[in-house]
Amino acid sequence: MTLDKEQLLKDYHLRLQEIFQLDCIGALLDWDQQVNLPAKGAQSRAEQLELMSLLAHNRQTCKEFQGLVNALGDQLDTLSSDDQVNVRESKYQLEKSLKLPETFIAQKSRARSAAYVAWIKARKANDFALVKDELQTNISLSRQEANYLGYEETPYDALLDNYEPGSKLSIIKGPLFALADELKEILPGVLKATKSAPPFGNHFEIPQQKALNERVARDLGYDFEGGRMDIAPHPFMTTLGAHDKRITTRYDQSDYLSSLLTAIHEVGHALYEQGLPSEHAGTPRGNTISLSIHESQSRIWENIVGRSKPFAKYLLGLLGEYFPEEAARASVDHIWHRLNSVRPSLIRVEADEVTYSLHVVIRMILEEEVINQGLDVEELPTRWNELYQQYLEVEVPDDANGVLQDVHWYGVGMGYFPTYALGNLYSTIMMEKITENVTEIDQKVSNGNFVEILAWLRKNVHQIGMTLRGPELAEKISGDKLSHAPFIKYIKGKFEL
């Protein structure tokens, strides 16, 4: 019996490693596509990505793997605590996968490809009508998916669970609505506390920007022996192996800060990945918890640390070495105001850290209305514009600047957006504890000493792997239910409201 279990565990872990390597190979195909691919290589690459995704899917759902997971699931209590996590998560994902018929998965994938293509055209033509039908199909399929997957409270929960396992609308809606309401309330004060700090018009050569980005990445704790930094039009972080966590950024020669902040954001993601318990690489025990916890890591470094006054001081210290002309005119105050330009706007990806969550809450409201309340697709643009008026008090001039701006509903799926705002909440929940535990944190950040901040995250977040779900981790850290209060407190403190 014991021997039997040993063999089951051995086979199970072999398969986990195989699935992990297949995923990593798929990630390399994607990384190379975004970083290197010559124009004419696109078609072969699409075929290769499809092939690897099929191979990985087959391995994840094949009868043999099912058998192993179920057999181990039946004796969960007898397993090591690490393997309890592994088998629990494998079982959870497997059961979800098996609820969706193969034909449905193929249908969904085709519908999304079609909607993606139509969305590209519609956005270019600034005409929602060109993608309305495809979006309607996507939404019908999402509702169908929710039915296949099942849910305790509302259909939207089933979709949210795809990106944020264990979460529900009833858990996140309260804090996110409260967040939106309070943000709206304090926004005028924030606007008064910030001022325009236009750049001096210097030119920033890319090799110098790259050197500065690398210097900062190293100072933050990114290990270049276990990763690299390249250029991609849409920056991202990706895992190509247990010790190969790569980041990308892009460059704007008129502004070193834009590239640097993007790099810091991706470094934040990579520090999480590099801090996972590597002895458990390729297993749930050694994997990241969820999109929102991942996002919390990028936001801590990009926003809470990276847009702080001590960080501006640290940056000013570096500027002399990399951009002496800029250093000659810059000041801590000028850098800080450049890092913290806040204004209500139309486009989520360009939003500042204060208004960002408002963009997200608008999308969550719309997703709930569409999925749970049957809002007609025809109504989406008008409803979108109403909500922008309500929360951000901006007039949406057209669909390209409105309902057509994000790819998610067309090419990804509904239920994803809330993870961005949850990431913001989690980041401030964690930062409260970091500030309690790291003495003289401002001075350390000014000096480019981030060791203790990272050490706290390593111990309390990274090393956890998937032992806990996102809401559980937040509760363990804060001793309280998910709340918007730390975020509001952070913003009020920062802008001295």
Place this chain on the structure above:
Amino acid sequence: MTLDKEQLLKDYHLRLQEIFQLDCIGALLDWDQQVNLPAKGAQSRAEQLELMSLLAHNRQTCKEFQGLVNALGDQLDTLSSDDQVNVRESKYQLEKSLKLPETFIAQKSRARSAAYVAWIKARKANDFALVKDELQTNISLSRQEANYLGYEETPYDALLDNYEPGSKLSIIKGPLFALADELKEILPGVLKATKSAPPFGNHFEIPQQKALNERVARDLGYDFEGGRMDIAPHPFMTTLGAHDKRITTRYDQSDYLSSLLTAIHEVGHALYEQGLPSEHAGTPRGNTISLSIHESQSRIWENIVGRSKPFAKYLLGLLGEYFPEEAARASVDHIWHRLNSVRPSLIRVEADEVTYSLHVVIRMILEEEVINQGLDVEELPTRWNELYQQYLEVEVPDDANGVLQDVHWYGVGMGYFPTYALGNLYSTIMMEKITENVTEIDQKVSNGNFVEILAWLRKNVHQIGMTLRGPELAEKISGDKLSHAPFIKYIKGKFEL
């Protein structure tokens, strides 16, 4: 019956494409390993490479694919001429693969890994004894492999066929021995015709070298929309997709020519790949013939074109733009002498185009003695040194500069070396015809106009795919059996002997 054949063909081609994509994915893993991989990524990458190689091998030898190939092979005459080539080659490769038991393949792979590791140590320690036993195992396995594969004349033929399908010692030995003898004879004359042309000591910045390499690559006809040029310690060309043929080079800041010639060599390989009939990509009809025909393409561009006087003139014209300091002192004559420094030496990979084939013939002699005549491994170093004395009149000081210099016998296999010298022969056989067909070729090359040379190769070599075997192609081009005469004539002409 017809419908049945259509379905067989459809399934067969689907599988060919799948195998092709798996090979390309493996090639990407390898490309990235050589170009990008961070230090700590090595272990995961090794696992990924092994996994992909296993997946590709399984697809190539599985019962379903066997069934398709055999069923189509039974009605070969009824297939299109393209599919006759495809099925013939699939059958040929499949039959070879199936002759080797799985356990033997695994054993061979393990033995080579062990020998590779021992070779690294032995070469570092300059001590052949440290790898003797592992080499003995490799050789015993090679003999066993020849027995499994079968042969008409000698066991060595079976190994040669792995790299040069359809070739035999009895076809290549005569021309290669004659080549070696005549080269040895004319070498003193060549040495008299060349003179030392030391570099001027200028410094060559890498971005400028890269720009020059790219300029030359473009002029030669390399399509950067279907490839890229990166840096790798051991430069190579690789196929990552039907329209993604990448090259690599390396840089020496004290000498722009070394990087440029390496780039031209790899461009030669890539022009072959980019010139294949792309409508047949992923099938034998759209694949390259053999290693030696591949090598002929790199040698034509690197040596025959790239080390010619007209090319030196073309280069001098470019220097002003990329390296004005060098241009100020250089002359066509100086560049030509730098491109054509000939001297008998110890190391194959550093050899000039005249003595290169002598290094290869020495290795072919040794391989024949080991495989066909049972030469004892213990004798290899002494025999190596004797042959270097005989053919190149150089004294081999130690094993690192002798029998331990190349990885092939330790980590690859016997039978590979002759393809290098065959590539040289094929290149001059082709160039004779090109010179007959392209009028005012010297003037065109001087002007950086390579269009007609490439057009001839496209039509007479690249577009052929695997329709012909190497020796057949050479015979079709020259109207004669494989001969060393064109190479000797080329060398004599070049050095005015």
